[in-house]
Amino acid sequence: MLLLALDTATPAVTVALHDGDRVVAEDSQTDARRHGELLLPAVDRVLAEAGHKLDAVTDIVVGVGPGPYTGLRVGIVTATTFAAALDVPVRGLCSLDGIAYAAGQAGLEGEFVVATDARRKEVYWARYADARTRITEPAVDRPGDLTEPLAGLTAVGAGAVLYADAFTDVRPELPRHQSAGALAALAAERLRTGGEFLPTTPLYLRRPDAQVPANYKVVTPK
Template sequence: MLLAIDTATQAVTVAVHDGATVVAEHSTSDARRHTELLAPSIRDTLRAAGLRPRDLSAIAVGVGPGPFTGLRVGVVTARTMGLALGVPVHGVCSLDALAHGVMADGERTRFLVATDARRKEVYWAAYDVTDQGVRRSDGPDVARAADLPAHLRGLPTAGRGPLLYPDALPHALPQLDVGAGALATFAMGALRRGEELLEPQPLYLRRPDAVPQSERKPVSTA
């Protein structure tokens, strides 16, 4: 049994995969309450699957890219659970998981994923559809949507980027956020094929909004 978690986008999303299919999934869209929502979401998803934490054999977590605070909630929770339960924890690029969800709903040859990076920017990656499935062809990276090359801006685009910057990304796809069910299916498929997943470390493409000062001002003794 694999537990999948992602908090890299606006969604707090959790799913359980039994090796054949997703048996339970729960998602809540709230960009400001990742910390409060994740633990109850895990509890409710396990309960819906008829499982206890000790029934899990692995955990997969979206490692971003994503906003600093929300992303850390999912990664730290997954690593803590893995340590407590003695099960492996695998990282998955959250943009790859979102791309896998796009392909679950239709057939395309190439598309873009662009999620909210704040600061008027998007986290983005481009994907090609091959006989072996969806493959990332460019990215991940962070940039202003309008600064992306024209051949990328013209692609069908999943994520919240088209909602935020419709002039730059005019071809919106319906998938807005990562779904843990898609992440679980992506991770389970990779593990079955013997592919290496990522370390459960946050994928930061830039420094966090709040950083300590590099130099401290001297304290006056006068």
């Protein structure tokens, strides 16, 4: 197995290769406005570091969000294009699951919540029984609306850090953004154990930030 994992659901543009036993190469850069510019060079660097060509990849996994519209689609379109060109399977994972898994690798135990920045003064979030087990569907809400239902839970992720007053026990030292290495390790584990994956349909959870004006006039040539 040579699994290529990538994610652009958070400000991190992150890519990793996993050989079924371990992460063999990883590249992550944090820039919320340059996903499209940074992703393919990151893939090239990871392949070069691992000493492989793209055609050696046997599996692809991609974080399907939730995330902002523009950034999220960059990763999904790239992953599905690679899969089609290579004729290999592509599988989706909730991006919040990757952050949860990374938090578990960093030593977090017990029930907790992952929250990422959704902009518009909102967070994408989900609740976990442990680092491998999500117990709620991903959602988007204002942090203040989560104070009571998530009271007492440890919180990780950039959204939790940004709106620390809305959460009980924020752990800023734990992963804030996605790590493709963690996503790849989670995917490899699920492949070994027959775990479930998601379709590569983006989890936007709300309409795109950019909208066509209500009174936009379409002009067609005569």
